[in-house]
Amino acid sequence: MTTAHADVEDRSDLEGSTTVEGTLLVGREFEPIEGRVVLEEGQIAAIEEASVESDAIVLPAFVNAHTxxxxxxxxxxxxxxxxxxxxxxxxxxxxxxxxxxxxxxxxxxxxxxxxxxxxxxxxxxxxxxxxxxxxxxxxxxxxxxxxxxxxxxxxxxxxxxxxxxxxxxxxxxxxxxxxxxxxxxxxxxxxxxxxxxxxxxxxxxxxxxxxxxxxxxxxxxxxxxxxxxxxxxxxxxxxxxxxxxxxxxxxxxxxxxxxxxxxxxxxxxxxxxxxxxxxxxxxxxxxxxxxxxxxxxxxxxxxxxGLNCGLIEEGRDARLLVLDGGSDNLEGVTDVRRAVVRRAGHGDVSRVIL
CATH class of the missing domain: 3.20.20.140 (Metal-dependent hydrolases)
Structure with a gap:
């Protein structure tokens, strides 16, 4: 179950590497693939397609273009x-x-x-x-x-x-x-x-x-x-x-x-x-x-x-949003992209990596 307040992580000073696993929405078409994103020193170092034990949905963090x-x-x-x-x-x-x-x-x-x-x-x-x-x-x-x-x-x-x-x-x-x-x-x-x-x-x-x-x-x-x-x-x-x-x-x-x-x-x-x-x-x-x-x-x-974020792509800044694909709201979706756009909300957020 997702908690009321998601973990917000600052990875800009990250030493070594870490991975984020799940269904990744990759590239400009946000093609869903199963695998992991490798993060090093605040950037996306690699995207690996693989079978993983995670129901997370991983996408780029949003850019609010007018506030x-x-x-x-x-x-x-x-x-x-x-x-x-x-x-x-x-x-x-x-x-x-x-x-x-x-x-x-x-x-x-x-x-x-x-x-x-x-x-x-x-x-x-x-x-x-x-x-x-x-x-x-x-x-x-x-x-x-x-x-x-x-x-x-x-x-x-x-x-x-x-x-x-x-x-x-x-x-x-x-x-x-x-x-x-x-x-x-x-x-x-x-x-x-x-x-x-x-x-x-x-x-x-x-x-x-x-x-x-x-x-x-x-x-x-x-x-x-x-x-x-x-x-x-x-x-x-x-x-x-x-x-x-x-x-x-x-x-x-x-x-x-x-x-x-x-x-x-x-x-x-x-x-x-x-x-x-x-x-x-x-x-x-x-x-x-x-x-x-x-x-x-x-x-x-x-x-x-002029920012270097907004996509899951090698070389982009590691600004990611991780949703709980097993939440009561998202469990069972058949079109991940459509679900993220039309159905997902605050309660489905499990991690925000900035």
């Missing part, structure tokens, strides 16, 4: 409010709550969300961090001692960008971002921007900035799909968040046919940062193959962020 962890101070706040009333800068509810919160409360709340994320199999995330340089300092404090691999994008100021891995823009309708985009490009860092969340009016202006990736794209037209494909610009979708804010849902299948698509859980205010829930929702909403959804939850986000 606002600071919202952890106000979970489920703002019921019935519109998207603008909830999150639009500078006077949306979340921004007022963030402004009023003391640093200690912010850090403690973020630590709790980060702990939940690791215990549910997330090994890395891309954070849009409000609050300028001070906000960056707060999330660094919250991350102290965490095995999570963060990719933090500063917001609001060029100084915040320079202190982080890049810049996370709110959206082309909210301001003029050409100067910060140029500064981010010169720094060789990531530039992500919200687009197409309320309507399609801000999609072309966002694409004109030549971003590293776009977030949401709930409302897209054929012209936008053509531009995405022509320029190979990835998209991070957050379908549960879009449903909660009543802006519709993204055309997941159409986007996945044209460009790289990753999954994010968006504001902790609106949804738990569970990639299991996001995968199940996206899969059932779109009907795309389970392997496609698994790529959205792992390697696609890793590649957007």
């Amino acid at each position: 606002h962890i600071g919202d952890s101070i106000a979970k489920e706040a703002g019921e019935g409010l519109s998207l603008d009333e909830l999150v639009a800068p500078p006077d949306g509810l979340k921004h007022r709550l963030l402004e009023a919160a003391d640093p200690e409360t912010m850090v403690a709340a973020m630590r709790r969300s980060l702990g939940y994320m690791t215990s549910t199999g997330t090994g890395a995330f891309i954070e849009f961090r409000e609050g300028g340089v001070e906000g960056v300092e707060l999330i660094r404090e919250a991350l102290d001692g965490s095995p999570m691999e963060p990719v933090v994008l500063g917001r609001e100021t060029i100084e915040a960008m320079r202190e982080t891995d890049g810049f996370g823009a709110s959206g082309a309708r909210d301001g003029e971002f050409s100067s910060v985009r140029e500064a981010t490009r010169e720094a060789g860092k990531l530039f992500g921007i919200h687009a197409g969340e309320r309507d399609s009016d801000d999609v072309n202006p966002a694409l004109d900035l030549d971003p590293s990736f776009l977030v949401h794209m709930t409302h897209v037209r054929d012209l936008h799909l053509d531009r995405l494909e022509d320029r190979s610009i990835p998209v991070v979708i957050c379908p549960r968040s879009n449903l909660v804010t009543d802006v519709g849902v993204p055309p997941i299948r159409e986007l996945a046919e044209r460009t790289t698509v990753a999954l994010g859980t968006d504001n902790v205010m609106l949804n738990s940062p569970s990639m299991f829930r996001e995968m199940a929702f996206a899969s059932k909403l779109s009907g795309v193959p389970a392997a496609t959804v698994l790529r959205m939850a792992t390697i696609n986000g890793a590649e957007i962020a």
Whole structure:
């Protein structure tokens, strides 16, 4: 039986080697094979196909490609409010709550969300961090001692960008971002921007900035799909968040046919940062193959962020999620990939190796 809280292991300083056995979801198609993964010095050293005595299911740890962890101070706040009333800068509810919160409360709340994320199999995330340089300092404090691999994008100021891995823009309708985009490009860092969340009016202006990736794209037209494909610009979708804010849902299948698509859980205010829930929702909403959804939850986000994780493949970082295939929920599944995407959850997690 699986315990309520999975073991989270930091293997980055591992001396010698260790193995993880079970049904391995290997490569970009997450092909299930019976065998073991050999880990050495924090990396996957070998994948061995063999008969093993284990009902574990081993897959890459998730990459949550869009979060606002600071919202952890106000979970489920703002019921019935519109998207603008909830999150639009500078006077949306979340921004007022963030402004009023003391640093200690912010850090403690973020630590709790980060702990939940690791215990549910997330090994890395891309954070849009409000609050300028001070906000960056707060999330660094919250991350102290965490095995999570963060990719933090500063917001609001060029100084915040320079202190982080890049810049996370709110959206082309909210301001003029050409100067910060140029500064981010010169720094060789990531530039992500919200687009197409309320309507399609801000999609072309966002694409004109030549971003590293776009977030949401709930409302897209054929012209936008053509531009995405022509320029190979990835998209991070957050379908549960879009449903909660009543802006519709993204055309997941159409986007996945044209460009790289990753999954994010968006504001902790609106949804738990569970990639299991996001995968199940996206899969059932779109009907795309389970392997496609698994790529959205792992390697696609890793590649957007420039991380060396997201696949069970030799040379990748040893960031793995181990599920109890003999749990009451997973015992007897006939399609392992589909079960991981649509059925598995927190209670099935037995180990998280980061």
